[in-house]
Amino acid sequence: MRSLQDSLAGAPTMPLKTGRAPGERRAAPLVFLILLWLSLAVAVIFLITLIVNIVLEGGSRFGLPLFTEYPSSSPDRAGARPAILGSMWVIGTTAVLTIPLGVAAAVHLEEFADRKHWFNRVIELNVQNLAAVPSIVYGLLALAFLTLVGVRDKNIVIGGALALSLLILPVIIIATREAIRAVPAEIRDGSLALGATKWQTTWRQVLPASVPGIATGSILALSRALGEAAPLLLLGALVFVSFDPNGLLSGFTTLPIQIFNWTGRPQEGFHELAAAASLLLLGLLLVMNGLAIFIRNRYQKRW
Amino acid sequence: AGEGSTEGGGISGSVVADGSSTVAPLTEAAADFFRDEAPDVNVTVATSGTGGGFAKFCADETDISNASRPIKDEEIALCEDAGIEYTEIVIANDGLSVVVNPENDFAQCLTVEQLNTIWGPDAEGTVTSWNQVDSSFPDLPLALFGAGTDSGTFDYFTDAINGEEGAIRTDYSPSEDDNITVQGVSGDEGAIGFLGLSYVEENPDAMKAVEVDGGAGCVAPSAETVQDGTYTPLGRPLFIYVNNASYAEKPQVKAFVDFYVESEAEVAEAALFIGLTEEQKATAQDELATLG
Amino acid sequence: MATAHDDAPMHLQAARNGSVADHVARPIMRVENVDVYYGDFRAVTDVNLAFGLNEITALIGPSGCGKSTLLRSLNRMNDLIEGARVEGEILFHGENIYGKGVDPIEVRRRIGMVFQKPNPFPKSIYDNIAYGPRVTGMKVESMDDLVEESLTRAALWDEVKDKLKQSAIGLSGGQQQRLCIARAISVRPDVILMDEPCASLDPIATMRIEDLMQELRKQYTIVIVTHNMQQAARVADRTAFFTAQVSEGSGARTGVLVEYGTTTQIFEDPTDQRTEDYISGRFG
Amino acid sequence: MATAHDDAPMHLQAARNGSVADHVARPIMRVENVDVYYGDFRAVTDVNLAFGLNEITALIGPSGCGKSTLLRSLNRMNDLIEGARVEGEILFHGENIYGKGVDPIEVRRRIGMVFQKPNPFPKSIYDNIAYGPRVTGMKVESMDDLVEESLTRAALWDEVKDKLKQSAIGLSGGQQQRLCIARAISVRPDVILMDEPCASLDPIATMRIEDLMQELRKQYTIVIVTHNMQQAARVADRTAFFTAQVSEGSGARTGVLVEYGTTTQIFEDPTDQRTEDYISGRFG
Amino acid sequence: MFAGRARPGEAVIKLALRLAAAVAMLTTIGIVIALLVPAIGFFREVPVFDFLFGDRWAPRFADASFGVIPLVTATLWTTAIALVVAVPLGLGAAILLSEYARPGLRKVLKPILELLAGVPTVVYGLFALQFIQATVFREWLRLDTGAFSVLAAGLVMGIMIIPTVASISEDAMSAVPMALRQGSFALGANRMQTSLRVVFPAALSGIMAAIVLGISRAVGETMIVAIAAGNQARIVSGPLEQGQTMTGFIANAALGDSRVGSLEYDTLYAVGLLLFAITLIVNFISIRLVRRFRQAY
């Protein structure tokens, strides 16, 4: 132990200016920090390379015709109009099917369910499991279901939406539960203590307060659905569609499928088109992610 | 009923085609052009492969079935059981091409026997190097790519080269997507693959077609050699099968098919195929007339 | 009152037999032999208390002795906690609020609550007040009048009357807490429970709330949990002192009522040593 | 000392000029004209204090007056909070710990800290103690001895010597807090800062920690923040009373040092009215 | 006095909510039935043993055989490669975000990272095939590899699952109480020591869960492997070889068409069932781990 004298002398036994040789202990943390940044940098550089690649290949094809033209056997006059509309139809239908269902399920699990009851425990476990089931399995499920109910042409908007809805339902349930959980208990207590019922509390306090979280989660889930190809492939969505889809029973193709289709063509022009469509898809996803982030940052309350 | 393109104007409804991915670009091109005639007709062209297409066709799920080979006996039986009557129409010609990597400078011409050596079921696991095909070839590992098992191309190739449909070594990369075959062949010096002529013409840098000796000397695949029948045994006709009932009852199907046959030359050109000979076209039109 | 073979201290005996509770002049609520459990854990045991009409009763005691638990069981807010269970009877105007056929929603309307952290809804000031009457389907002639009345009683009207449409989140902590009191009043309860209502407020805001309580007690019965003994001394008519008893066997800590009496008696002349230790700051 | 034209109260003047601080016999740390900011918000202003060698100094005052803020600035723990900034000088053995070239890591090793809630690492008891010496690269002859010594000084050795390999999470709250003290000791600091170290403990555990502080002060200088005035009265040699001053213009609340002196003086003979109000429980 | 009011509306609503939640269960039951029925048909023709342990996969050839081992080896390779990429990079990013980045920076970096998970897998697949494999591996690095490789597919898949690993690990690390970090800093530890010796171990089960979820993502990913890993079902013995994964087979088979009830159709479902079973098992492990990390402090 240091002597009293040392302390009284007014000078520390060791200076606070590190008593160690510079670099001796500084090197490791610095290298570590560089490694950390590097791991992020690798990911970001990869993303940039990917985008640059696509822009180089498809940038020249990214124009109005991509949006207005129908697919064609000639790359010069081909566009992705039906695929864009098809994506909108399928994603729109998916949203209408999934969001109310997902929110309702989440509300049940979070606000009403008796967590000890086996039924609810099984459902909870299920939701977690379903979130990790490969998307292609949902394609198999939708295919089997449509076969079972006797649908002949499985490549219809409602069929695709069914597969994608089941795919993102668990994602929406989980996101909604988190949003609901983030609403502080005090708000619920305050409402209930006034004589509000549980449902009134949920409907008037909890859900409005969790709208930003639900919106964020739903947008991200839908953007995932927008980029999915595998399950739709199983439903036979790899088709040439030369018309605008116009209803739930209409045939369709989607952007990712159209991209996949074009890359399978012999002509280089189609590969450029595929890149241009990829660019469009990436742009859409960027917009959706951006929107989600905006909502998250702007509206999510810090309680 | 007529074949005039102007009459398409008022027609609406849907036409469903499925089947060969080889033939699909033709039907797609036809659909593409047809939209100018009858914008309200919705034509979908799916690509389940020739066999898959017939399965749906005989289940009455489609109006038109694209095929890169003639219908098989068991498929005929299937259609008969379901009471589906149909008409076969030759719609274009193709040269099934055998392709190798552009770096490959030794395999200029291969005989059918040599192809059989490479692709036969017995070759599985044993024929792994080019010099087993011909001792003058270098000791370069073989890498094989080709059409997937659902395709008419597969059926046609196995029948023509190995003498039995579906008989082939399994240690090759089958794909329903021909562009993957292009990628595969262009990416491997020892590669060999088979696919439609259009892919060869569109990807001259990625691969080159070898000449095939079907007994009468080496012949390269081209429009002429296919049309004049000298590119044997891999020159082949491409078909569409039309559901008679659809043709009779759905004006949009009739209009589309009539248009398709009428404009086969432009369609074939757009889809990078070889058009019909005069003779073939006349036959096709006769077939339709009897349905008319 | 104490039986000879029982060695519990006198006053505890008394409480157990309900006799101290009987001293409350005009009891509006009575807590009789109440135990509160969380699952298997008994958080509070054997409480007997009575709350006098238009009186302020303070519940004091060290952290974890179950004050909040008991308070929440007085208006069935505990129902909402999974596994929470009340044994014994809690009588409101003589009727057991845990009795069969009792609607807990109605219980909560009649017995309002104010929490430790002000918890205004993220809505306008007006809507905060109007919420209770709306959800309970109260017949209201003029909501505007009711809002004004509630805010006036909570001594907040003058400060907010010009910004009723603004979000309640923008108010200061003290204003928020008075808003919560106004909100509790809006559904016309008989009793108001308050769980450390000033714990997160500064001294000036605390003083205002204390003054407000004195005002409110003319019309309401108030039960307040507080950590601040001075506060209890300042505002309460009666004080109940709780502590946590460690059971010898399991080591589980259970809250017990040590002593209950007028505030003057508890602070100046406690009968129990533990009360005295606590009051004099020896622990807690 | 006070200049005639200055109307601030006497003792504040004194503090400002450092004269009260000068009364500390053997100061090991001095706080000179310190303001602490969080971004633009000035949480504490104009503090002058000195901590005497081997003394226990208590910082008391109502919630939010900046006690924790000041304490954290004494060993640069504030560096970890975004936007936190210290103005003025904090001298340790005469050297400004915010001076150029000073290594905050070294500052923290020399000036240890114990927190309000016990925060043992989810590791074994042994590893909890060994952690500090290991990360600071202390040259240790025998880690086992060091662990034993630290635990012994923290009056925990006997209770845990047979389960050193067990997780520290399994200890009781009081044991955990003593473990945290042992952990702080293990790197041989000169000063130990404690921020309400007993706030989450029961009376018995509190008592043990208080006894321990008396023991530790023989070798260490201790600065303790406490809410519990009785605790300050029991353990501290000197007491500094802080309060929050509301600025008239902006309404911002800033912590100020009201009065600093021996504990006896502060509790028995406060010079400032606010101190007296606080001590006598008039607010807080 | 407290007589309850009848609230029939609420009962209906509660029932509706419960039914909505039950959809999750119906989905699982649906998956199991949808996969099991055709798979049973399959196993009537092909013994389970031959399926699970056979080393030749040639379901649609004249000389058919149904040994799934080749598909499994390809899946193992792509998954392993993906993890080798995603785990270190994902954890690095997670530590950076949770322990080093200020809130402002985090707000920017996290969404950028998350974008990686949003890129359509078709786009990734093409990038793997045309850029990584063709340009980088063959042209620039002159690696001895063909048109496809499990390495290119696995690598890109690894990048894709970085956000999955990073985001869940970051959650786990952020959940470690501030008090532990403060305890460490107060002892004179630096940020690296605090991150690695205190935060990381405390968050370990959450981190494990993140990795396990990454595994199930990689096993189930379809388009990238279907496009870039190759289509030849053979036992893969090195990263530069091509191979067909389970998902790759399903996608490829779906490009053709199989009649309901045919053996080809059933084969699809047999492989689907195996895939589902694998992800299910992996997932249960993950849920277990997450549960443990919730209890930790």
Ligand SMILES: Nc1ncnc2c1ncn2[C@@H]1O[C@H](COP(=O)(O)OP(=O)(O)OP(=O)(O)O)[C@@H](O)[C@H]1O
């Ligand atoms: N929701 C709960 N589930 C289980 N145990 C609980 C719950 N709430 C409180 N407890 C336990 O019940 C006991 C009493 O807690 P309670 O909050 O009523 O104490 P308190 O006297 O209000 O303390 P404080 O002064 O800290 O608020 C404590 O041991 C606490 O851990």
Ligand SMILES: Nc1ncnc2c1ncn2[C@@H]1O[C@H](COP(=O)(O)OP(=O)(O)OP(=O)(O)O)[C@@H](O)[C@H]1O
């Ligand atoms: N990290 C922070 N960022 C911004 N402001 C802070 C931060 N920490 C504390 N403050 C503010 O600084 C002021 C002083 O807080 P501090 O925690 O030091 O008070 P305290 O005296 O320790 O109070 P308590 O007794 O409640 O612990 C308060 O107004 C508080 O809101």
Ligand SMILES: [Mg+2]
């Ligand atoms: Mg409490």
Ligand SMILES: [Mg+2]
């Ligand atoms: Mg503090």
Ligand SMILES: O=P([O-])([O-])[O-]
């Ligand atoms: O698609 P195919 O033409 O090869 O059947």
